[in-house]
Amino acid sequence: MVHFLLRGKPTYVNFGILVLRLALGISMSYHGYVKLLSGAAGLYKVGAMLAPLGVSGYFEVFGALSAFSELLGGILLALGLFTRLGSLLLAGVLFTATILHIDAGFFAWDYPSQMGFAALAIFFMGGGRYSVDASLFGK
Template identity: 65%
Template sequence: MLSFIFKSKPNYINFGLLVYRLALGISMFYHGYLKYLSGAEGLYKVGAMLAPLGVPGGYEILGTMAAYAEMIGGVLIVIGLFTRIGSLLLIGTLAIVRRKKESGRQKPESDRHRWQRDDCPNLQQVLV
């Protein structure tokens, strides 16, 4: 056990990346699977969340696409096969969710630059 901990740095980094990959892939697969299990009504509700972005219809199909994108992307990342395609599926789904969250929130002008507890920093805020 101690030899594993004190081995060279690249093996330790690879193990950490494996843990991240498994955690992300399993959690995204589970999230998509729960959407899929909710049935036609649940998939419609997932797709209907895009109505504020101007999507006029086809909500059940969009919800099904989101569920499958999360399930397939999660499995591809866990397996390590076609990880770029799997990550693009997840990035596309999560980018739409982020856009929807930003479009639904209107802040007063005086409160626009203040940090709030419910705000999640995006990558640009983290790197600056």
């Protein structure tokens, strides 16, 4: 037991990457799926949140891009397929959400920032041994 707690082994590290990929990927793909189900009115609301950043017009398009990025990025992460691309899609959406909520207090921006840092960590780590990337492209 002490060995497990004090020494890192590649198997443990790769299993940790898998757990992180699955948690973030499933969560974010569900977020994107729900946004896409909300229809044009819901996508407009998501896109309209970008107005404080100086983005004007085409709110439905930006809302759809956000939802699609979450859905596709989450699926790619969960599968470990093109993991770095999926993590970049999610990091972009999550850091934008963090900026949009920065003035609303700690508990408003904490969640998207932590998820964004997890996506960034996955970008640097890659998919790990237990990913489709490892099967297709090797380590």
